[in-house]
Amino acid sequence: MSRDERYILIALGGNAFQSKGDKGTPEDYWRNAYRAAETIVRIVKEGYRVVVTHGNGPQVGIIMEWMERSKDKIPPLTMDIAGAMTQGWLGYLLAQSISNVLLREGVKDSVKGVVAVVNQVEVRRDDPAWSNPTKYVGSWYTEEEAKKLAAEKGWIFKPDPRGGYRRVVPSPNPFNNVEVSAIKRLVDDGWIVVASGGGGIPVVRNDDGSLQGVEAVIDKDLAGEVLATSLGVGTFVILTDVDGVYLNFGKPDQKKLDVVMVSELEKYYKEGHFAPGSMGPKVLAAIRFIKNGGKRAMIGHLYNGYEVIKGRSGTTVLPI
Amino acid sequence: MSRDERYILIALGGNAFQSKGDKGTPEDYWRNAYRAAETIVRIVKEGYRVVVTHGNGPQVGIIMEWMERSKDKIPPLTMDIAGAMTQGWLGYLLAQSISNVLLREGVKDSVKGVVAVVNQVEVRRDDPAWSNPTKYVGSWYTEEEAKKLAAEKGWIFKPDPRGGYRRVVPSPNPFNNVEVSAIKRLVDDGWIVVASGGGGIPVVRNDDGSLQGVEAVIDKDLAGEVLATSLGVGTFVILTDVDGVYLNFGKPDQKKLDVVMVSELEKYYKEGHFAPGSMGPKVLAAIRFIKNGGKRAMIGHLYNGYEVIKGRSGTTVLPI
Numbered sequence: 113m114s115r116d117e118r119y120i121l122i123a124l125g126g127n128a129f130q131s132k133g134d135k136g137t138p139e140d141y142w143r144n145a146y147r148a149a150e151t152i153v154r155i156v157k158e159g160y161r162v163v164v165t166h167g168n169g170p171q172v173g174i175i176m177e178w179m180e181r182s183k184d185k186i187p188p189l190t191m192d193i194a195g196a197m198t199q200g201w202l203g204y205l206l207a208q209s210i211s212n213v214l215l216r217e218g219v220k221d222s223v224k225g226v227v228a229v230v231n232q233v234e235v236r237r238d239d240p241a242w243s244n245p246t247k248y249v250g251s252w253y254t255e256e257e258a259k260k261l262a263a264e265k266g267w268i269f270k271p272d273p274r275g276g277y278r279r280v281v282p283s284p285n286p287f288n289n290v291e292v293s294a295i296k297r298l299v300d301d302g303w304i305v306v307a308s309g310g311g312g313i314p315v316v317r318n319d320d321g322s323l324q325g326v327e328a329v330i331d332k333d334l335a336g337e338v339l340a341t342s343l344g345v346g347t348f349v350i351l352t353d354v355d356g357v358y359l360n361f362g363k364p365d366q367k368k369l370d371v372v373m374v375s376e377l378e379k380y381y382k383e384g385h386f387a388p389g390s391m392g393p394k395v396l397a398a399i400r401f402i403k404n405g406g407k408r409a410m411i412g413h414l415y416n417g418y419e420v421i422k423g424r425s426g427t428t429v430l431p432i
Numbered sequence: 433m434s435r436d437e438r439y440i441l442i443a444l445g446g447n448a449f450q451s452k453g454d455k456g457t458p459e460d461y462w463r464n465a466y467r468a469a470e471t472i473v474r475i476v477k478e479g480y481r482v483v484v485t486h487g488n489g490p491q492v493g494i495i496m497e498w499m500e501r502s503k504d505k506i507p508p509l510t511m512d513i514a515g516a517m518t519q520g521w522l523g524y525l526l527a528q529s530i531s532n533v534l535l536r537e538g539v540k541d542s543v544k545g546v547v548a549v550v551n552q553v554e555v556r557r558d559d560p561a562w563s564n565p566t567k568y569v570g571s572w573y574t575e576e577e578a579k580k581l582a583a584e585k586g587w588i589f590k591p592d593p594r595g596g597y598r599r600v601v602p603s604p605n606p607f608n609n610v611e612v613s614a615i616k617r618l619v620d621d622g623w624i625v626v627a628s629g630g631g632g633i634p635v636v637r638n639d640d641g642s643l644q645g646v647e648a649v650i651d652k653d654l655a656g657e658v659l660a661t662s663l664g665v666g667t668f669v670i671l672t673d674v675d676g677v678y679l680n681f682g683k684p685d686q687k688k689l690d691v692v693m694v695s696e697l698e699k700y701y702k703e704g705h706f707a708p709g710s711m712g713p714k715v716l717a718a719i720r721f722i723k724n725g726g727k728r729a730m731i732g733h734l735y736n737g738y739e740v741i742k743g744r745s746g747t748t749v750l751p752i
Contacts, residue, residue: 186497197495197518197520199550230519230523301614
């Protein structure tokens with residue numbers, strides 16, 4: 113696959129599955145998935161060949177909470193397995209809703225179908241993230257509850273900016289998508305592939321070359337960049353719940369970037385304009401994609417996904 | 433793909449993930465998955481091209497129990513979504529353990545890797561199973577608890593032969609594997625594919641052609657047959673926790689079938705030799721596979737999987 117701008121990897125944020133005020137019923141999940149599917153199909157109809165990835169933060173949190181609340185009876189499983197479960201769950205929602213929207217829109221010849229794959233992503237054993245967990249997962253606790261759980265389980269808690277204490281887990285840097293050549297084969301064959309869900313199932317490689325799951329959650333945009341770069345797609349689009357990248361975000365002098373050169377964006381990134389765990393990894397993923405040879409990276413609001421691709425909304429990052 | 437006997441679909445029973453006495457810890461799951469992986473790799477080393485499917489009964493039960501026990505806080509999801517989660521969970525266990533054993537055994541050239549796909553399987557809206565639920569899922573309850581839940585939720589309970597009452601759900605007949613052409617593409621390309629997990633995510637087709645999940649659990653051997661037949665594999669192997677097919681099973685005059693012609697096996701099946709929900713669907717799956725043009729179907733013990741393929745253990749079903 114060449115660096116063709118019409119090959120596109122779309123990274124969907126949490127609002128592909130949850131909107132404000134949702135209770136998290138099956139109906140809520142489907143309604144949101146269909147909304148994301150409509151954006152994706154509109155892009156497909158423009159002639160793009162599409163690969164889709166998605167986050168899983170709230171859903172991996174739900175599974176971990178299920179495990180925690182039932183641990184008197186059912187032994188809790190590990191975070192890599194919980195991540196794998198979210199790939200089945202969310203991959204199914206996306207595959208079915210995208211294929212139903214393709215059918216409704218009469219898209220036949222250009223797409224064979226939609227398929228989600230269970231997908232491992234490799235991180236390093238010596239990643240500095242292991243000693244500095246930053247990614248919030250699971251429920252909110254009081255300080256007292258958090259201290260008790262920390263003592264019992266060795267978990268690490270941090271105060272959440274939204275209030276309360278939450279468990280934090282390492283978020284090591286992804287560098288290899290294990291099943292990339294299967295994904296490439298399917299994309300080349302005309303399938304829309306859902307892959308690297310939730311940043312991928314986190315694995316490390318042992319000295320003998322074998323893979324092993326680890327207790328971590330990988331950032332889905334950074335993992336999406338690894339997949340986008342190794343597939344060789346030309347365009348990488350991050351769709352989230354803000355309408356683009358801002359300097360001085362939330363301050364009186366905030367300024368939205370419409371089109372920005374990667375060198376300029378990297379300067380802003382180093383100046384600390386973008387919040388870690390929020391816009392930070394999205395901007396970093398876009399920078400890496402362009403520096404690794406990508407043609408265009410876009411960051412914008414999911415509900416304006418089509419306009420983002422067209423460059424009429426969001427932020428476009430270009431080479432040089 | 434021709435009806436080549438060296439293309440094989442292996443259906444793994446529950447003992448691929450759980451052994452007697454297991455508590456269901458992550459270590460238990462991995463130990464069992466590695467044991468199954470060793471059997472599969474031994475078959476791969478014989479030159480077979482392998483597709484793998486697996487059951488999910490206990491695991492879908494665990495997820496439904498998690499949901500039930502946390503319903504005060506987290507809205508329970510539907511059974512199709514729970515099934516999709518088990519495909520992620522168990523597909524990951526199998527993909528990682530098989531690929532690690534392939535590496536350890538030095539299998540390189542013949543296999544590109546192992547990949548699990550999220551896979552929907554179509555059933556019919558007018559299947560008689562909808563009005564006669566038979567498949568046990570989830571926890572065991574007392575008669576009183578079962579009556580209460582039945583009144584509250586409209587669930588149907590039946591006494592379990594192992595004691596207590598359990599929810600029963602419909603197990604409609606599978607007839608179409610939705611993602612089969614993606615699976616075929618990957619198999620032809622040299623991948624070991626894990627597919628149709630737990631009998632597949634159950635879906636029906638609406639009048640407009642769209643797919644929709646339904647509250648059911650499909651028998652994994654019957655769904656495995658649908659996949660095996662539509663892939664055109666020559667050999668279909670069902671590995672379980674008994675060492676073959678018996679007439680008068682459990683009676684003093686029980687007799688194991690070593691090699692049996694499909695016409696004879698069908699006669700025994702119609703005579704009611706095989707327990708519904710147990711050996712019955714396995715025998716039916718083998719019969720269908722051969723009648724649909726398959727060359728050989730085998731049923732035997734997982735731990736003797738290699739000998740089963742070689743015809744030295746288990747039961748072999750042949751055409752005519």
